[in-house]
Amino acid sequence: MEGPVSEQPNSVPRRRFIGLGLGAAALAACSAPPETRPTPPVPTSASSTTTLPPSSTLSSAAKPAGGPATELVRAASGRPEVALTFHGAGDVGIARQVLAALAQHNAHVTVLAVGTWLQDSPDAARMVLDGGHELGNHTWSHPNLSTYKPEPMLAEIERCRDRLVQLTGSPGAFFRQSQGQHANAEELREAGKAGYANVLSYDIDSLDWRDPGAAAIRKAVTAATAGSVVSMHLGHPGTVAALPGILTDLANRGLTPVTASKLMG
Template identity: 70%
Template sequence: MRTSLTRRHFFGLAAGASALAACSAPGQEPAPAVTSPAPARTSPPPSSSTAASTSAAPSGPATEVAHATSGRPEIALTFHGAGDPRITRQVLDLIRQHDAHITVLAVGTWLAEHPDAARMVRDGGHELGNHTWSHPALAGYKPEPMLAEIQRCRDKLAEVTGTPGTFFRQSQGQHATPQELVEAGRAGYARVLSYDVDSLDWKDPGPAAIRSAVAQARAGSVVSMHLGHAGTVAALPGILTDLRERGLTPVTATELLK
């Protein structure tokens, strides 16, 4: 079900006091596998009532998607949901000004700390998804703690926004492992949303470099970006202008993949 080889990378620190690390760091050595996550990483299984209120589990492992094949002139700008809510508001304001829509893959700890930021995303007509509870090096987790990371974020997302989101995205990796696909399916997600273009904005390389990275996007691309970084905000006007001039419309991942 995977579209390309899995790549795993270190979890770098994002700018700002509450910003989390990036999802991948091409060119670095993979993080060491975690054989037994710390107790704080786990959580008890959700109650049957909570699980029933979020989503029904599909029949098997989730399917990974990283690029649309419809041929429509659309792309999905997807954002790692973490960081200062003031930056989230700035991103949403710019997106609104350009009549675009985005998908935010929310980290559970961010949802717990800043529920109003997630509601801003929802109320702006954008899409939310699940990006694990604490953004660990998820591929190294054993099945049950891996499932707990997904379920705990799922349940907080449903509590805060009224929906568990359509998609799950693995943390610290561009592509999902077979086990991550299995556990996402067990948690009720039919699709795992990976990506084919990495903006590298989490490295804070400057607006011009971020804009250049996103320029690699083509019709059907899923682009990885991050809330919580001032450089991302500075790059967005140019990115959105470039996309419009190329005839590409930023839409939610659900719209892109329909």
């Protein structure tokens, strides 16, 4: 980790993607030294993070239209399932390799797509859906969303939502905040305004965005238990190398990778 960062227990720091505007550019590490991070154009004062209990499940039926979204962190059904969730950005060729590895193991996942990735690689959304996976919204440009004021925060969510609708006819199953493991209260409010009943956070970070090597990524995912939501990335070669071992480990432990909608349903 680059310099001192204040963290909550079992959380990870806000992170950023590099090079999302380049259609074929690989997804770079999601963190950067503080001095290289761009100043957000519309910062607001710091706000506390609101995290719901791990038992949170899908609750769209009971949620008033436009009300705050519910944060989902992990499932409490007890079923032997986990959700591997992938941040959708980076080299589409690497993404194809990830999807091919998943197909070989008959594993289904959730891809939270960054809008600029969908803009530069319009075939990516169909590629994900054709593999039997599901899509969600991971903001338009992957900023440090928690620093944004409400209006531009909503614009980030809605712009990616609209691109998903344009490409697939659906806004996606979930919204996920960018550069943070958990959503804060404002992010939940703006996601709700954009039409998302649920924000999908996670309890396990594979740390593949650090490019630590396949063995380290595989080891990080061994922390997943029944009901876990695991954060991974499509744009890193180490993720491709780690996936066969990860999927074998899960199978040996009796855990089935499913979409987040199935896990939380």
